[in-house]
Amino acid sequence: xxxxxxHAPGGSYIYRASKAAALxxxxxxxxxxxxxxxxxxxxxPGWVQTDMGGGAxxxxxxxxxxxxxxxxxxxxxxxxxxxxTWDGRDHPY
Numbered sequence: 155x156x157x158x159x160x161h162a163p164g165g166s167y168i169y170r171a172s173k174a175a176a177l178x179x180x181x182x183x184x185x186x187x188x189x190x191x192x193x194x195x196x197x198x199p200g201w202v203q204t205d206m207g208g209g210a211x212x213x214x215x216x217x218x219x220x221x222x223x224x225x226x227x228x229x230x231x232x233x234x235x236x237x238x239t240w241d242g243r244d245h246p247y
Contacts, residue, residue, distance in 0.1 A: 184235030
């Protein structure tokens, strides 16, 4: 979510910039590696109940991991360059 320019309410500038850079890197790698048959996916893991996310976060570590594993399994050359949430929804850029 922090990488999205669509969801840019301000604040957390350095953290948001680092996430946006990772998103940009993934999108460019997807283009450059397509001819080699390598698919690249970019995923938002969700607000996860970790030390950083805290106990009020939306999902458990297991839910995030299971959802991301499903995203990895679904990744293909056709979906390369996707930006999706842990549960498979397309995430706005």
